[in-house]
Amino acid sequence: MASRLFASRLRPIIQIQKCRIMTVDRIGNRDVVGFGYNGEPVYVDRVDFPCPAIRWKENTPDVMALREKEKGDWKKLSVEEKRALYRASFRQTFSEIDAPTGEWKGILGMCMVLISSAIWLFLYFKTFAYPELPETFSLERRLAQLDRMKKLDMNPIDGLCARK
Known part of the structure; x- marks a missing residue:
């Protein structure tokens, strides 16, 4: 065997x-x-x-x-x-x-190319593809909406810890 x-x-x-x-x-x-x-x-x-x-x-x-x-x-x-x-x-x-091979330089370069292309793609879509934001997103409109919510007492906080 x-x-x-x-x-x-x-x-x-x-x-x-x-x-x-x-x-x-x-x-x-x-x-x-x-x-x-x-x-x-x-x-x-x-x-x-x-x-x-x-x-x-x-x-x-x-x-x-x-x-x-x-x-x-x-x-x-x-x-x-x-x-x-x-x-x-x-x-x-x-x-x-x-010994170092220098391979990190190529990897870092490719990462920078990908990051910059992603930023350029984001800027392209923000400029040309997406519509303008509605006027209710302006600071004055949001402050006016908050003031209206306070005056109408919308969604009040109730409970033991609520200040009135």
Whole structure:
């Protein structure tokens, strides 16, 4: 039973997900080095989960030579070789992931365009689409109506707290 389960893990089909088959030919000649973010053999740069499931670059003869050299003493590796090894495994450094992209400028610009178009649309409708307000909305008419309501004693407030 355990051998069948282990053998099923060695098949070229790694995972079937919503009518999309993740096969070995989709990830190419890259090494699967861990479980990954959610168990799928994909590469994702994330600060909160810094260990992707596969390496960034495919295994080329240059990268394989560097990997053989890295098995020895690291003091014999040059800085350029260490950087090449890092770039073969990872696409970005943490500082490159956290670096500002400037995307907020485009978002802010689109928000300003939408707000200004909404203001212009409001002014257009206020000027051309809506009719004029009736004359009863003027301040003199409203004050006269309030005075009339007081004189006719309309909707008086009754009760314990009412002033008379």
